Amino acid sequence: MAQKSMKPEDIKVILATDCGSTTTKATLIEKRDGEYRLIVRGEAPTTVEAPFEDVTNGVLNAVGEVEELAGRKLLDDNGRIISPANGNVGTDIYISTSSAGGGLQMMVAGVVRSMTAESAERAALGAGSIVMDVIASNDKRLPHQQIERIRRLRPDMILLSGGVDGGTTTHVVEIAELISAADPKPRLGSGYKLPVIFAGNKDAVGPVKETLAEKTDLTVVDNLRPVLERENLLPAREKIHDLFMEHVMAQAPGYKKLMSWCDAPIMPTPGAVGSIIKRVSEIEKIEVVGVDIGGATTDVFSVFQDVFNRTVSANLGMSYSISNVFAEAGLPNVMRWVPFHMDERDLRNRVKNKMIRPTTIPQMMEELIFEQAIAKEALRLAFVQHKSFATVLKGVQQQRTIADAFEQSTSGATLVNMMTLNMLIGSGGVLSHAPRRQQAALMLIDAFLPEGITRLAVDSIFMMPQLGVLAEVHPLAATEVFNKDCLIHLGTCIAPAGEMKSGKGSVMNYEIELPGGKVEKGSLEFGTMKLIPLGTDEKTNLPAMAKAVFEPARGFDLGAGKGAKVERTISGGVVGVILDGRGRPFVVPTDDKMRVAKLREWMLELDIYPKAALERG
Amino acid sequence: MAHAYTPGLKVTDQVWLVKERILPLKGDVIVSKGDRVEPDTVVAQTHLPGPVEPVNVANILGVPPEDIPECMLKKEGDPVKKGEVIARSASFFGLFKSECTSKIEGTVENISHVTGQVLLRGQPMPVQVRAYLRGEVSAIHPSEGVSVAAIGAFVQGIFGIGGETHGEIKIVCADHTEVLDDSKIGPACEGKVVVGGSLVTAAALKKAIQVRAKGIVVGGFDDRDLRDFLGYDLGVAITGSEDLGITLVVTEGFGQIAMAQKTFELLKRHEGKLACINGATQIRAGVIRPEVVIPKDIPAMQENVPKPEIAGLAIGSSVRVIRQPHFGRLGKVSAMPAPLQQLESESSARVLEVEFDGKERAIIPRANVEMIEEV
Secondary structure, three states, rough: OOOOOHHHHHOOEEEEEEEEEOEEEEEEEEEEEEEEEEEEEEEEEEOOOOOOOOHHHHHHHHHHHHHHHHEEEEEEOOOOOOOEEEEEEOOEEEEEEEOOOOOEEEEEEEOOOOOOHHHHHHHHHOEEHHHEEEEEOOOOOOOHHHHHHHHOOOOOEEEEEEOOOOOOOOOHHHHHHHHHOOOOOOOOOOOOOEEEEEEEOHHHHHHHHHHOOOEEEEEOOOOOOOEEOOOOHHHHHHHHHHHHHHHHHHOOOOHHHHHOOOOOOOOEEHHHHHHHHHHHHHHHOEEEEEEEEOOOOOEEEEEEOOEEEEEEEEOOOOOOOOOHHHHOHHHHHHHHHOOOOOOHHHHHHHHHHHOOOOOOOOOOHHHHHHHHHHHHHHHHHHHHHHHOOOOOOOOOOOOHHEEEEEOOOOOEOOOOOOOOEEEOOOOOOOHHHOOOOHHHHHHHHHHHOOOOEEEEEEOOOOOHHHHHHHHHHHHHOOOOOOHHHEEEEEEEEOEEEEEOOOOOOEEEEEEEEEOOOEEEEEEEEEOEEEEEEEOOEEEEEEEOOEEEEEEEEOOOOOOEEEEOEEEEEEOOOOOOOEEEOEOOOOOOOHHHHHHHHHHHHHHHOOOOOOOOHHHHH | OOOOOOOOOOEEEEEEEEEEEEEEEEEEEOOOOOEEOOOEEEEEEEEEEOOOOEEEEEHHHHHHHHHHHHOOOOOOEEOOOOEEEEEEEEEEEEEEEEEEEOOOOEEEEEEEOOEEEEEEOOOOOOEEEEOOOOOOEEEEEOOOEEEEEEEEEEEEEEEEEEEEEEEEEOOOOOOOEEEHHHOOOHHHHHHHHEEOOOOEEEEHHHHHHHHOOOOEEEEEOHHHHHHHHHOOHHHHHHHOOOOOOOEEEEEEEOOOOOOOHHHHHHHOOOOOOOOEEEOEOOOOOOEEOEEEEEEEEOOOOOOOOOOOOOOOOOOOOEEEOOOOOOOOOEEEEEEOOOOOEOOOOOOOOEEEEEEEEOEEEEEHHHHEEEEOOOO
């Protein structure tokens, strides 16, 4: 890695790349008129696999496109990145993320599945890894089955945890023995030993070393669960990043060269996205959920009560895994979002044809509607998984007073609270490239069902990974570009939580004072949606703001309690303010006629699809 | 972006193919360079380490783990027989003895004085790698395996199930559009690679297994039948390890889709010849497509078969539409406008114009066609 001691204020030009499994993206950021802005973006196919087998080819091609578009010379005659910048030539810093070659794939192990093994899983996911399997003493598999599984997996590295400091050592050593018996081989490169990180009971370090030091490349870090009540994930996460650079990246073709070009360590792409989500939460002091829906996987990131969590739903995606979404959600769940009837046999074949030819795009409106219905289910299922994982620590004894006796919360309750959630950010082709931004907004609302007042946004061109690394080097530049160029603010969803058994009546009264003085005032009926235009400020390109007063009906809650009035300044966006009166929990009408009629009503109100397309179906 | 279209599936009358035949672990190569091989010829073999059987000796003997080394009658590396006593403890002045026996035949792999657990390793399991193709050993990879080269006709499918197999080609449909139903399958299909037209029905597939056909090559297959056949809904396209008694190669896609005429004609020309087929499919990084290889019996193998050049998409290129509304239709590119165009779905995309049957024309997104490689 090139060492550079440039002061952040001297950095005027930034070049960033993200080497994805199929595409390498390059972005150029410059400081102009006192602020950092995205200048251009280029892309080229990733060149990790044969016949090229050198990731830097793709990087140079993508940078070449940026050169052409920006009119800035970035590569010298030998194809090296010119640094530092001087006038219209070169860049001050160059940074990169990578998920090429399958990203970082790990196996984690711990003693109790819901305690140390889960903490280890959290550490691995937080570092941006795909967790291939979680081995635990109580995972209901017999030892020989566990050994067989470890042997077959071929991960990039293993994270082993177990036991609180000073506790019993037997179980964690037993897991170490299983790993040793399996003698697992690394996925890439046969010439080196598999890296294993031990982050468990400090008293077990000796026996674990005795068991694993010869067969594996063992590293010991602080226990990630030193006491039951506390996780200490940072040392394990940092070690994962180090080993990712030293072993995994170094084995991938061309990465040694790429690492020597970069001014900051290469981060796994999801790790970088997580870092920017955490940053947004810290700076704005808000609770955030971010989702990145790709072709094969869906990543969900969240920060609730200052706790960051990430989950990867490995087989929920819009192309390679589309058939799995269909299988997991089931036909009725997908079809409940489609405002017309389709033949099941034909639908099944269409889904499978998309799976085997994943690069195709919907040409007809009917196909777009169907794909967006599948996306809602993929997002919903990924979020269900996330909610069950993002919990308070399990296995912790809680002191209760008599006042808590009626509370149903238990150890391991989810941290995710849709009422306190402030911002929901979507990313990935189906959200970022939806032909109408309203479609992205409705996909997010239907899949996540936000409650209360929630801002909605999408990542315009999937810049979050690059900004995640940039945040490590130059936080100010990362924040400025994130707010002005990366995020497209869609608007705000106002959804009172509550049910109305009669199915009729007002769920809230609202009064919104729009910029320019116009006041939108009215009553929102149960089961309806309403769109109020509130765009962006022309000068700053940031969301326009409006003062609003909401008075939920009795039994409906907007964050201040049932029936309690809420006064708030709300922000707009390219879609506006969406009043969602469908109640929470939200249930799609079971009567088919009613369902189709309601879907059409909501879609017309929010201008989701052309009227003709909805009527034709 | 450079990848503006899907590269087509290969269908060619003569190609030079080299297949790596590699062992899962290091072992012995048992053929030499230049040897002629048949699909069933074993080219390399090895032994996989046997399964591990953990035995909690401390529990069985009722002694603390640290005493285990003293109780062991076998040390690490010693062979053990099934039922043989591997550890013994004596208590109460030697009056009561507890014993621990081995449940498997193998060796003692590890004795732990921390957990009290002993790991026994079962007998190694032999693994053989066969040639798969009729051809010639073109390279030896010491201790790992070989490369087998063959010249032959080659058809790449889009999706398949089942692994490597081989048999004579038998055409059972009159043309590339005919449905392969169970009436077309009979005892004469035993050991054969059966070729159908636009669709294979679930009943036909079942009957083909009954008469012990080796494989089916067909244009389309219904997803509902796939689910019934596999017993589960396939979520991600990674196949090849199914053991259902038959290998299926689908050349066009899901649903009833006529097999490309060129593919059908090629297979028909080779009726009665040996076909080596593999249904293995993987649609992720490192794409694997199912295939049909018809090796030719050429006395002296040589690597002078022209290698097909992959040309880009251009006006006049033959293409197959791979998404609705013209899914499965074949045509020729008649125009390639450069600017992005808005589709009915309101997405903007790069498009091309396709002419079907020399008459009808349609605008299709470039992402929704695949080239038919003319070689």
